[in-house]
Amino acid sequence: MKRAFLLTRRRLLSSIPVLLIVVVGTFLLLEAAPGDAVDAYLLSIGGGDPALVQSLRESYGLDQSVFARLWLYTSALVRLDLGLSVVFGRPILEVILERLPNTLWLMGSATALSFGLGSALGIAAGARPGSATDRALSIGSLALYAVPSFWLGLVFSVVFAVQLRWFPTAGIETIASGKEGLSRALDIAWHLVLPVAALSFIYLALFLRMMRAGMAEAWRQDFALAARAKGLARRRIVHRHIARNALLPLVTMLGLQAASMLGGSVVIESVFAIPGFGRLAQEAVAGRDAPLLTGIIVVSAVLVIVVNLLVDIAYALLDLRVGAAEPSA
Amino acid sequence: MNVFFRLLRSPEGAIGLAVLCLLALTAIFADVIFPHDPLSIVGPALLPPFSDPSLPLGTDRLGRDVLAELVHGARASLAVGIAAAVVALVIGSLIGTLAGFAGGLIDEALMRVVDAFQIVPAFLLALAFVSVIGASLPVVVLAIALGAWTGPARLARAEVLSIRARDYVAAARVIGMRPLEIALSEVLPNALPPVLALSSVIVASSILIEAALSFLGLSDPNVVTWGSMIAEGRNVLRSAPFLSIVPGIALMITVLGVYLLSEGLADALSRRRARA
Numbered sequence: 001m002k003r004a005f006l007l008t009r010r011r012l013l014s015s016i017p018v019l020l021i022v023v024v025g026t027f028l029l030l031e032a033a034p035g036d037a038v039d040a041y042l043l044s045i046g047g048g049d050p051a052l053v054q055s056l057r058e059s060y061g062l063d064q065s066v067f068a069r070l071w072l073y074t075s076a077l078v079r080l081d082l083g084l085s086v087v088f089g090r091p092i093l094e095v096i097l098e099r100l101p102n103t104l105w106l107m108g109s110a111t112a113l114s115f116g117l118g119s120a121l122g123i124a125a126g127a128r129p130g131s132a133t134d135r136a137l138s139i140g141s142l143a144l145y146a147v148p149s150f151w152l153g154l155v156f157s158v159v160f161a162v163q164l165r166w167f168p169t170a171g172i173e174t175i176a177s178g179k180e181g182l183s184r185a186l187d188i189a190w191h192l193v194l195p196v197a198a199l200s201f202i203y204l205a206l207f208l209r210m211m212r213a214g215m216a217e218a219w220r221q222d223f224a225l226a227a228r229a230k231g232l233a234r235r236r237i238v239h240r241h242i243a244r245n246a247l248l249p250l251v252t253m254l255g256l257q258a259a260s261m262l263g264g265s266v267v268i269e270s271v272f273a274i275p276g277f278g279r280l281a282q283e284a285v286a287g288r289d290a291p292l293l294t295g296i297i298v299v300s301a302v303l304v305i306v307v308n309l310l311v312d313i314a315y316a317l318l319d320l321r322v323g324a325a326e327p328s329a
Numbered sequence: 330m331n332v333f334f335r336l337l338r339s340p341e342g343a344i345g346l347a348v349l350c351l352l353a354l355t356a357i358f359a360d361v362i363f364p365h366d367p368l369s370i371v372g373p374a375l376l377p378p379f380s381d382p383s384l385p386l387g388t389d390r391l392g393r394d395v396l397a398e399l400v401h402g403a404r405a406s407l408a409v410g411i412a413a414a415v416v417a418l419v420i421g422s423l424i425g426t427l428a429g430f431a432g433g434l435i436d437e438a439l440m441r442v443v444d445a446f447q448i449v450p451a452f453l454l455a456l457a458f459v460s461v462i463g464a465s466l467p468v469v470v471l472a473i474a475l476g477a478w479t480g481p482a483r484l485a486r487a488e489v490l491s492i493r494a495r496d497y498v499a500a501a502r503v504i505g506m507r508p509l510e511i512a513l514s515e516v517l518p519n520a521l522p523p524v525l526a527l528s529s530v531i532v533a534s535s536i537l538i539e540a541a542l543s544f545l546g547l548s549d550p551n552v553v554t555w556g557s558m559i560a561e562g563r564n565v566l567r568s569a570p571f572l573s574i575v576p577g578i579a580l581m582i583t584v585l586g587v588y589l590l591s592e593g594l595a596d597a598l599s600r601r602r603a604r605a
Contacts, residue, residue: 021445026457033461142592146584148537150544151559151577158570263452267541281453282545285460293457297449304448 004313011312015305022301023077023294027070030290038062040086040288073294082295087287092295096277100299102172103269103276105188107261109196111254114203119250121204122211126246127238129216137208145205150267153198157272160194167194170273195272199264203257207250214246221245248319255311259304335597342593348586356404363397367553371397375569389558389572390565398553399579405554406583409470410536414528416474417535418481422517422524425485429520430493430512440486443479451476455538459547466549469542473535480531481524488520529591533584540580555580 038056042048048056057063061072076083082092125137161169173179173187218224219242227237266278273279277296284292336342355362365371372381376388378395386395428439446454451473458472492498493516501511542548543556550557555576562572 015448017441018444018448021442022449025445026449029457029461142588143581143585146533146581146588148540148577148580148584150541151573151580154559154563154566154573155577158566158574162567162570259448259450260452263450266450266452266456267544270545281456285456285545285547288460293460297453297457300450300453301445301448304450308448 004316007312007316008309011305011309019298019301019305020074023074023298024070026294026297027073028066030294031066033288033290040290044086077298082298083291085284085289085292085295087283087289087292092292095292096280096295096299099275099277099280102274103262103265103278106192106195106199106265106268106274106276107258109192110200110203110261113196114200115207115250115254118204118207119211119247122208122215122246123238123243125208125212126215126219126242127234129212129219134212138212141205141208144201145209147201149198149202149264150271152201153195153268153271156194156198167191172274172276191274195268195274198271199261199268202264203261206257207253210250210253211243211246214249215242218242218245248315251311251315251318255308258307258311259300262300262303332594332597336593339593339596341589342597345586345589345591345593348582349590352403352407352583352586355400356407359400359404363394363400365397367397367401368393368551375565377569378571378575386575387571389561390569395558395572395575398558399555399576401553402555402558402576403579403583405466405548405552406536406539406580409466409473409539409554410532410587412470413473413477413535413539414531416470417477417531418524418528420474421478421481422485422521424478425482425487425524426489426512426517426520428482429486429489430508430516436486439482443482446476447479449476452538452541455542456545456547459542464547464549466552469539469548472542473538476538477531477535481527484527485517485520485524488523489516492516492519526591526595529587529594533587536580536584536587 038053038060041056042053061069064072073083080093082096084090085092085095088095121137121141125134128134157169160166168174168191172191173184174191177184177187179187215238223245224237224242227241262278265276266281268274269276269278270282277300281293281296283289284296336346370392371394372384372388372392374388374390374392376384376392378387379385380387384394384396386399389395389398424439424443428436428443454476455469455472458475459468462468462472489512498511498515501515506515539548539554540556540559543554544560546557546560548554548557558576559573562569562574562576566573
């Protein structure tokens, strides 16, 4: 447990400068956009006279220099204050935290499904490299890997929602259903089936291919030969020796693909009209809401750091060698 | 040349190469096959596929020829995919070489920047970039490259760190070459091959990101792309699903072709190494 704690502390310290680069970079990028928050606000209320513009610029702090505002933004960020959204007229953190759970459910379920099914199929393929099962699964996964997830989502909704009517076409739950507790959870799960499937298929292929490659590699190692020479049953070799050794890189991949899955959820949430974090990003773009977009990028970076930290801790618990050389001071 | 023949002999490589050659020819000769503007109206709206021999894939919501749009869309997809990969590889290998060669504080600072780009989802970054600068093909290329250069940068740096310690670099230093000259003419060319191996993955993901961006409406409205065709077809998804399904299949075949070619290439190269 001490190793995990030291690892956490070191990781958190080293992520501070990285996060600072993200904040400054995003701020300067959005600064380059034509127009500012006052323009966007005036557009939404239908215009105003120059005196109003002047007073709004002053109250937003937009009459100050870029660097003064960057300093203000960063120091407010330390107090977890991301500013006000132009589109929603509410604190950005509040809006984001409201939307985040839907996306976390979507991503969490997609990760669980792709990791579970992907590694299981990978074991089936890697149990006998070169066999018919292996060939079929390898080619199938390559084809799956090439499918654009948003298109897959549309196809799913045509087939399973419009034609077969098994699942709802859009939304996160039945509107105004008044459901509570377990029946509400089931309702949300029912709405999430298609988006989760569309989002997870590409990662399922990724985990399958990694597992298969890792197992093919492990078969060539001496310990596999030793296990066979001992006369162990093939099932036992596959599960206890080969698959186990191929599993660790998959855990690393779990953290690496977090950022890409968060990006993928933007399009999937737009296809299935799920009011989540990704759809919020699209709404911020559509509403030219620079403060909200900055907040979204900063929060997504924090999210990716947290996921990677969790993966690192899991890795340290699985592999005792990790972090053992950490200075204990 | 030997690698090329071995590539042709592996089924993956041969199929991938054939698919991509066909696509490249389609993209290059799009103006010859369909000389008129693919966005012009040529027939009645929502004509189903295979019903009119002069419009084999039917028409969309506005009566535009789907096949012509598809052929012209190949151009945008391939051009953006390849251009984004080239930009990402150039930026990545230059920064990676610089970091690995300079070492010390410069290395540390550059690698933190790489970290920063890696923890921001590439798609969100592209979305923000395109929405700020405005949607046109060069901006989309740059936006995609911004999220893709970190992989090549890390790999190039690792390669450079190992090459830097070799004897021929020491020899170059002894004969009085300047550090920048050594970095660009001795180290970079030798660090490049493993970095180039990443290119197929970057091309494939760039094509997919471009499609997703245009699906969300962030692409040049005057250029037909497969992503914008899917988005356009989505409006009539219930009555004419083929309008969204057909360009999606084209996207899938393209990306699959890139992956097959890279599998075949990796196979051919590793067999050469095994024999050597």
